Each structure stands twice: as C-alpha cells, then as structure tokens.
Amino acid sequence: MASRKNSLLVLVGVLLLGTMVRSVSAGEVNAAVAANFTAPMQQIAALFEKESGNTVKLSFGSSGKFTAQIKEGAPFDVFLAADVKNPKLLEEEGLAVKGTRFVYALGKLVLWSAKPGFVDDKGAVLGKGDFNKIAYADPKLAPYGLAAKETLxxxxxxDKVQGKLVTGESIAQTYQFAATGNAEMAFVALSQITKDGKITGGSWWLVPADKYNPIEQSAVQLTAAKDKAAAKAFLAYLKSDKAVAVIRSFGYELP
Incomplete structure (x- = not known):
C-alpha cells in the first residue's frame, strides 16, 4: 500500500515539475500583422500557442503605419507586412534581423461589393461609372491600396474615379466601408471575403495579376525582440504544413 502511495506521489511530482518547466520556458511573441492577414493569423497563432506553449499577442493594421511605429520604438518582436518594401527598409536601418525575412504569402486583389450582382466578373462596372463611392486603402500605407491604384x-x-474614391487607413477599414454600405464596392484582399476556400458572399471581380505589381507579403524578426527564441519559433511555424494549409484556405498562394 505504501509503495503504491509513494508511486502516486512521484507521478504527481513529475506532472507538477513538467507544468513548472513549461511555464518557465513558455515565451511571448508580440506580432505586428498586416490587416489583410487578420483571420488566417488568428488561426495560425492559436495553433502555434497550442503546440509550443508560447503566447502570441496580435496587433493588426497597415504595413506603412506599423513601419513608422517600429521606427519610433514600438515593442514588436515580429512584423508580418503586406509587402517586401517595409520589412526590407527596417532591415536596412538595423531594426530587423538580416537573414530572417521571407515571403509567407502572395496576396490577391479583389473588387468586392456586399450587394449580390453589383460587381461583374470582368470589372466592367468600373468603366460604366454607375456608382457613387468606391473604397480603397491608402496607397501610401497599404500595399493593397497601391495595387488598387495600379489597377485603376x-x-x-x-482620373475618372477621383471624385468617387473613399480612402481607408487600412485594408480592414476599406472592407468595412463596403460591408456597411458607405461605399457600393471596394478593392479588398481576397482573404477578407474567403473562408475555407470559398468566397462568403456579395459580388466580386478577381483582379487579373497583370494589372498590379505582385503582393509579396513578407515577415521578419525585429532586432528589439525581447524573446528572440519565441520570435524565431513563431516565424518558423509560418512555414509549417499546418500554417500553410490555413494560408491557402484564405485564397493566398505561396511563393
């Protein structure tokens, strides 16, 4: 009886020790993420937390605004931008770790309306001008906004649509303009209207890739990262089969 009791105590001790070790070794990653990648990032972060024991704090916004904040000392560990330019700029200024930058997704631009049948599958609605407002993200801050400008x-x-443009600070705000009816349609990321590989509603035109420069979404580890091991592990997880499956399910392609 005493032997069984001792064995039980040893087992409890081992379990407690394991919990303490995980608690001590668990890290935190503070990630700045391009707004178009909100939904997939939330899923990927949850998977990473479950498998690694680390926690992830997510902030979403425009790539240009995050770059400005990082230059001013914002406490981010990793940066997932919607372009190559901003992470590369931070790298050149010594604010990002050289050799850690990579393209994690290739974005696709869509002209979308919450109204079924409003946008045709060739984008002819743009030329007809039969609308009052069209939203796009600020091309100085958001790569998808720049892609929209290049398309037009x-x-x-x-020049023709200047009087009808509504400018969003980020692609998330741009989507909201169309979703709430403040604009009849908007240039958004395909990922924002896609779930489990299917477009969720409304009407849309998938803009041909030859009308805008490639949207190469790049990630990088930042020099100021507090927990460098956790940051490195998080970026590595973005390349894992599970993360890639999530990325593809939202309409992105991989390089």
Whole structure:
C-alpha cells in the first residue's frame, strides 16, 4: 500500500515539475500583422500557442503605419507586412534581423461589393461609372491600396474615379466601408471575403495579376525582440504544413 502511495506521489511530482518547466520556458511573441492577414493569423497563432506553449499577442493594421511605429520604438518582436518594401527598409536601418525575412504569402486583389450582382466578373462596372463611392486603402500605407491604384491606372480609370474614391487607413477599414454600405464596392484582399476556400458572399471581380505589381507579403524578426527564441519559433511555424494549409484556405498562394 505504501509503495503504491509513494508511486502516486512521484507521478504527481513529475506532472507538477513538467507544468513548472513549461511555464518557465513558455515565451511571448508580440506580432505586428498586416490587416489583410487578420483571420488566417488568428488561426495560425492559436495553433502555434497550442503546440509550443508560447503566447502570441496580435496587433493588426497597415504595413506603412506599423513601419513608422517600429521606427519610433514600438515593442514588436515580429512584423508580418503586406509587402517586401517595409520589412526590407527596417532591415536596412538595423531594426530587423538580416537573414530572417521571407515571403509567407502572395496576396490577391479583389473588387468586392456586399450587394449580390453589383460587381461583374470582368470589372466592367468600373468603366460604366454607375456608382457613387468606391473604397480603397491608402496607397501610401497599404500595399493593397497601391495595387488598387495600379489597377485603376492600368485600366485608364484613375482620373475618372477621383471624385468617387473613399480612402481607408487600412485594408480592414476599406472592407468595412463596403460591408456597411458607405461605399457600393471596394478593392479588398481576397482573404477578407474567403473562408475555407470559398468566397462568403456579395459580388466580386478577381483582379487579373497583370494589372498590379505582385503582393509579396513578407515577415521578419525585429532586432528589439525581447524573446528572440519565441520570435524565431513563431516565424518558423509560418512555414509549417499546418500554417500553410490555413494560408491557402484564405485564397493566398505561396511563393
């Protein structure tokens, strides 16, 4: 009887020790993430937390605004931008760790309306001008906004729509303009209207890739990262099969 009791105490001790070790070794990652990647990032972060024991604090916004905040000392550990330019700029200024930058997703631009049948599958609605407002993200801050501008310029419509443009601070705000009816349609990321590989509703035009420069979404570890091991592990997890499956399910392609 005493032997069984001692064995039980040893087992309890081992379990408690294991819990303490995990608690001590668990880290935290403070991630700045491009707004278009909100839904997939929430899923990926949850998977990473479950498998690693680390926690992830997520902040979402425009790539340009995050870059400015990081330059001013914002306490982020990793940066998942919607472009290559901003992470590379931080790298050149010594604010990001050289050799850690990589493309984690290739974005796709969509012209979307919450109204079924409003946007045709060739984007002809843009040329007809039969709308009052069209939203896009600020091209100085958001790569998807720049892609929208490039698309309109390629179609010869940039000057024509000037009086109808509504500018969002980020792609998330741009989506809200169309979702709430403050604009009849908006240029958004395909990921924002996609779930489990299917577009969730409304009407849309998948903009041909030849109308804008590639949206190469890049991640990088920041020099000021407090827990460098956790930050490194998090970026490595973005390349895992589980993370890639999530990324693809939201309409992104991989490089």
């Amino acid at each position: 310029e390629a179609m010869g419509l940039w």
